[in-house]
Amino acid sequence: MNTAFLDNSWFRNIYCYLAGDSASCADRGYSSGFLPAGLEWLGFAITAFIIIFAVINFALGAVLVYIWAERRMLGRIQNRTGPNRWGPFGIFTSVADAIKTLFKEDIVPDDADRLLFNIAPIIMVFPVFLVLAVIPFGAGTFVLDLNIGLLFVIAVTSMSGLAVVLAAWSSGNRVSIFAGMRSVAMLISYEIPMALAVLGVIMIAGSLSLGAIVEAQDVPFLIVQPLGFFVFVIAAQAETSRTPFDIIEAESELAAGYLNDYSSMKFGIFFLAEFLATIAAAMIIVTVFLGGWRGWDPIPSHFWFFAKTMLVLAAIIWLRFSWPRLRIDQILSLAWKGLFELTLINIVATGILIAIWPEPTYAQLWIMAGINWAVFLVSIWAISKLLGTSDYARDDEGVHTLAYPVAEDELPDDLTLSKGAVR
Amino acid sequence: MTTQLRTEPITVNLGPQHPSTHGVFRMRVTFDGEEIVDVEPIFGYLHRGSEKLAEERTYVQVVTLTDRMDYVGSMLNNQAYMLSVEKLCSIKPSPRGVWLRMIAAELQRIASHLVAVGFLIQDLGAWGTPLIYTMREREKILDLFEMLCGARITNSYLRPGGVFMDAPEEFWPAMDKLLDELPARLDELDELLTANEIIFSRTKGVSVLTPEQMINASITGPMLRAAGVDWDLRHRDPYDFYDQVSFERPLHHAGDNFARYWVRIQEMRESIKIIRQCERLIEPGPVRPHHDDVPWLVRPPVGDAYAAIEHSKGELGFYLVSDGSISPYRCHVRAPSLINLTLLRDMLVGELLADMFVSFGSVDINMGEVDR
Amino acid sequence: MIGIGLLKAMKVTMKNFIRKPSTIQYPDRKVGLSGAAKNEGESIPGMVSKTPGTALKALAGMYSVPVNVPQNQRFRGNEFTWYEDRCTGCASCAKYCPLGIIEIVTSPGGFDVQQGESYAIDVFDIDIGRCMFCGLCVEACPYDALHMGSRFERSRFERASLVIPIDELREALKQPSSWFRPQFEERKYNPFKDEHIEDHHRAGRHESPSAGELDQRWVKER
DSSP, rough: OOOGGGGGGGHHHHHHHHTTTTGGGGGTTOOSSSSSSTTTTHHHHHHHHHHHHHHHHHHHHHHHHHHHHHHHHHHTTTOOOOOSSSSSHHHHHHHHHHHEEEEEEOOOOSSOOHHHHHHHHHHHHHHHHHHHHHHBBBBBBOOOOOOTTHHHHHHHHHHHHHHHHHHHHHHHHHHHHHHHHHHHHHHHHHHHHHHHHHHHHHHOOOOSSSHHHHHSSOOOOOHOHHHHHHHHHHHHHEEEEEETTTTTOOOOHHHTTTGOOOHHHEEEHHHHHHHHHHHHHHHHHHHHHSSSOOOOOOOTTTHHHHOOOHHHHHHHHHHHHOOOOOHHHHHHIEEEEEIIHHHHHHHHHHHHHHOOOSSSOOHHHHHHHHHHHHHHHHHHHHHHHHHHHHHHHHHHHHHHHHHOOOOOOOTTTTOOOOOOOOO | OOOOOOOEEEEEEEOOTTTTTHHHHHHEEEEEETTEEEEEOOOTTTTTOHHHHHSSSSSHHHHHHHTTTTTTOOHHHHHHHHHHHHHHHHHOOOOOHHHHHHHHHHHHHHHHHHHHHHHHHHTTTTTTTOOOOOOOOHHHHHHHHHHHHHHHOOOOOOEEEEEOOOOTTTTTHHHHHHHHHHHHHHHHHHHTTTTHHHHHHHTSSSOOHHHHHHHHTOOOOOOTOOOOOOOOHHSSSSOOTTGOOOOOOOOOEEEEEEEHHHHHHHHHHHHHHHHHHHHHHHHOSSOOOOTTTTSSSOOOOOOEEEEEEEEESSSEEEEEEEEESSOOOOEEEEEEEHHHHHHEEEEEEESBBBHHHHHHHHOOOOOOOOOO | OOHHHHHHHHHHHHHHHHSSOOOOOOOOEOOOOOHHHOOOOTTTTHHHHHHHHEEEHHHTTOEEEEEEOOOOOOOOSOOOOOTTTTTTOOEEEEEESSSOOOEEEEEEEEEEETEEEEEEEEEEEEEEETTTOOHHHHOOOOTTTEEEBBBOOOOSSSGGGGOOHHHHHHHOOOBOOEEEEEEHHHOOOGGGGGGOOOOOGSSSSSSOOOOOHHHIIIIIII
């Protein structure tokens, strides 16, 4: 039996309650569990089932609440009320939506590749649940503390790109194929800065395990690793294809992108996966950069974790409804010309600092933070210069001086009509 | 063995049921990757035969048809049609009626530009936030229209020689309140959009049209002014009392999507100035000529007339031919939306898919007017 | 530097986030504790003690209050107001209608004090399924008998029931819109403040003269 699971206090509580007389539970004080001796494997299985069941259902509920919260917040940002009809403050709106989605007709287009078409939603939602497995929701509350947790997260999330391509291709719809092409280009590009951005964190924490990273954050890594945080947040936005990177299902261009031909619960599962991915991204941002479940003591660690997650989600929603969308070439050039360089700078800077202080103390972390912030500001400034202000920044003089005051009364002399006919 | 990597262009049908074709417009687009190779616009899905219907309606009844041509600029349509009828019948309009319809037309221009800007940014993918802000301001203008004529969109406010009814007392304070707060709201919009790097990078240098091209294709309106051609009928060929008010014509030199957006934002500010002046110059009096001068059933002499105004989208003209009966023999509309679409292919070829609907939105067309 | 404009945009959206919603909830509005108490005609503590269930509902944001959306008095609603006593059956409205949706059938033999002999109106059907509410019929009416209505909630499940028959016109609530009826505006009449004009004499541009006055003017003085 894998005793690594017994480090998990959550797991251990249930397991010891069920099969208490095993040696590993001696310190718990449970004299005996329900199950007779020799059936520890059954206790183990039931415990695992209970925990997985709880986490998955918690995730589904969180998605419904998150969709509702996003719509309410969107309403207020847009000076509207938002949904408020079903249940207290409209909280059952997304439940009603889910029921509606469930009862819709399930359509598979004639041209679709049936197998891939049906399998794509499952591939989409599966990795997101896997990500939840390694996130510590509170002190000792996690499904599994993988020692390569962060690597696992990055590896598993790249599956969503595959799902989008499958969905787009199997629909047999030309507009969907655009979404597929875009997702390949974008999701793969942003894997790289995302993975490189957390390298600094790994160097300081000295571990890939998310639990160990949380333990290492005496100073939140947002402060120690500003550049890593900046790049990681942008890359996470792109990975979950939220504004300004929502080109995969760009509503005003591709109607619904790869979702064009999906209906009923398959659409529902895509929808679920998308919002769940956002929640998971927020949780990873909290875990890696904002101190995870760490907080001030009398308040339980779970509260801190979820409060921080909600804060990050609110920021993501705020961002989403404030900005327009970028174009595919701009998104890619941002990834390769901007974020990639920034992560390299971050790795070099952090590497040098770690070489000086291999195991930083509290005070040394603050010094590292100061140096990193200086690097952050300088490199952002330099990169924005390199990317070319003519592309990204505002060209004040060009607009105003020529337009105001109004030009002279007559048509300019050099404006001659060309003789060619208009097509 | 070598394998040649071969790509081929794909042809996609976009519309008429596409979320951002501003109605029922259809484009058959050939893409090479994301780049547009060819565009073939197909329209006519909203054709209702307005011009033919006008031939069997009396001159006043046709006003209701003009409301439905460009349904975000009804007052301006009414104005263009009434100018044409007045020219045909040699009617001398009452001054108060003219001032009132100028106020209505300028309010409508602001409303129309707000819609144009809102939907342009919506096409950029801003999740509806700027759109709802602009729609919120437009609602206030529509409330004013409801005070004037009891309807928000299909106004039918104008009659030969003026307007059908004087503005109610509560209209003036309400309009003052709107004009007081509108500049602040426009500034807010400016802050949200004009300085935004994403909008800047998405719209600058995209779909550039030169003045020569546009004059050749007889494109008018903010699109033309965005390329630096100072052509505004309110100034070049003043109708109504536009020669008595002063305003600036905002011009941009670039001729790209950003310039078209920018010109519209500035024109809204100028319209506010014009309304302020109208408010100062308007005097009491009848709002339409007496029945003896202009009967209910207008019966113009045999002849034809063309009158054009500066619509929010360009030059809107009505050409009316009269055979002496109570209904026009022929009514032709010079619809700016349709004519501004002429260069759609030149605008789009070579651009990317993402910019396609942005450029399309920056033309600011209205399918009701394109198909009529 | 990149990002200043983006931050400004976020500032604007935050400003709007705090602002009160500019929309109106219709047909009912969710209210909090104070709104519910006002609707029940009680003070907040009074409501909490007497009907704790209602108070709880209001606290949960589930208590709704009907909303009456006031329009402007010129608003052209989709119910017409018609005064049979003023109508002579001249069918000007039907002729002026661009769509020809008003059907009028008359028979001779009615009598009107003001006009002498007139027609009895047997059918006066308005098919609002095709109506575009331009109000030209109202403009055409020489006797101020037909007015635009101010109600706007006449939606039906069948096309056939969109026709307003004469009986419904007769019995309808007389809340005319002041579209093309300046006399209403001079009188500060507002249909959205629950004001009615049941008396057909008051609906015209001038007060109708009494029979005695008419007799004096048209018979005795001649």
